[in-house]
Amino acid sequence: MLILRKYVARACTMGAGLVLSAQSAWALLPIQHWREANGAQVWLVESPAIPMVDVQIRFDAGSRRDPATQAGLAQATAGMVSKGIRAVGDAPALDENALGEAWADLGAGLSISANEDALSFALRSLTHPDLLDKAAHLAARQLAEPSWPEDIWQRERQRWSAALREARTRPATIANETLEQAVYSSHPYGYRVTDETLGHIQVADMAQFHTHYVQACRARVHIVGALTKPQAQTLVQTLLARLPTPAQCDPLPAVAEVAPLAGPSQHNIPFASAQAHVLMGQPGFARRDPDFLALLVGNHILGGGGFVSRLMEEVREKRGLSYSVYSQFAPGLHAGAFTIGLQTRPDQAHQALEVARQVLARFVAEGPTKEELRAAKDNLIGGFALRIDSNQKLLANVVNIATHDLPLNYLEDWRARVQAITISDIQSAMQRKLQPERMATVVVGGQP
Helix, strand or coil, X not given: CHHHHHHHHHHXXXXXXXXXXXXXXXXXXXXXXXXXXXXCEXXXXXXXXXXXXXXXXXXXXCXXXXXXXXXXXXXXXXXXXXXXXXXXXXXXXXXXXXXXHHHHHHXXXXXXXXXXXXXXXXXXXXXXXXHHHHHHHHHHHHHHCECCCHHHHHHHHHHHHHHHXXXXXXXXXXXXXXXXXXXHCCCHHHCCCCHHHHHCCCHHHHHHHHHHHCCHHHCEEEEEECCCHHHHHHHHHHHHCCCCCCCCCCCCCCCCCCCCCCXXXXXXXXXXXXXXXXXXXXXXXCCCCCXXXXXXXXXXXXXXXXXXXXHHHHHHHCCCCCCCEEEEECCCCCCCXXXXXXXXXXXXXXXXXXXXXXXXXXXXXXXXXXXXXXXXXXXXXXXXXXXXXXXXXXXXXXXXXXXXXXXXXXXXXXXXXXXXXXXXXXXHHHHHHCCXXXXXXXXXXXXX
């Protein structure tokens, strides 16, 4: 074990020294893509500078697949996969403590999470053949053979319920959840996890959810690290070997799109706090939308660029109504929310909201100035290297490309495409996507 720890420390030290020299080359490393015989799709970037590999295996099993009465099912499933492995054949059972010790002994790690669109398994390991093989076999067991301990789920459900109750004593949580329900209505993106929905989730439900969605033929595997394609193929086969492989992998049912807002809505929620939390928003767009880059640049100018954004200039600098104000899009497989948010004194909430509305309406109607566009491009293009300056960041970009069916040369062309964005592109895209007169507005704080 001492030898292993020395090897891990030496490899990590060497990796830290090499990372800076590798940054400039990563954007040019090609993405390889293929489909395995079991139906799994694989995306690989060979990054040999550091003797490590990062893998993310994703399944279309995010919270958009939750039943309405069991909101939180995907997240619960992700959490419980880490709580133990059942005994299969000669392989012994491991509880959550033994599982954690096994990963620590390997100097590797497997994290499991669920967001709106996917259930994800993220493996990080050194690429020394013996270590990687052991990590892959352990990950394969955890991926396919969770034990679903009932007592652990009861404990976790109580913790989760307590955390939800505590969070809902805070105005920011109330504001965000109110806006999400106003923007998404009955779409799964707007489902709210409650004590009641958690009470409807049993370990049998999680096991069934896992069995239905976590299959080899549904796996999308993304790899960045010091592996060749043959080595990556061996790794993928090991990782997925214990998963069910049905004779026919039927497509999953489509999930409805987010409906546009029919009109404006106002939600004023009294709350005894020093600051009022002000949000307004509407459905935005899906990540695959061809307007994405124009909207990225446009939102950077409007409210995504920190202290140099137009909202910051009008709301904070000129009028002193808020310390900070922002705008953002949250695109996913469906139209994620566009949001403008700020905090201000309760007696200033109405004024700050009106200024933000005016800024938005003018920006949508007229677009940015030449100076704003030039500054935004310089900032985004100049910061591009920070988007890919580690294997994990590069992996996130590969996942983005794979999930939303973007071209494999997307990163190579990104800067040129951003540079080509015009004022007209931004103005037209904003007008297609945003309707300032139909926003949902939430104010939490102050009196009714």
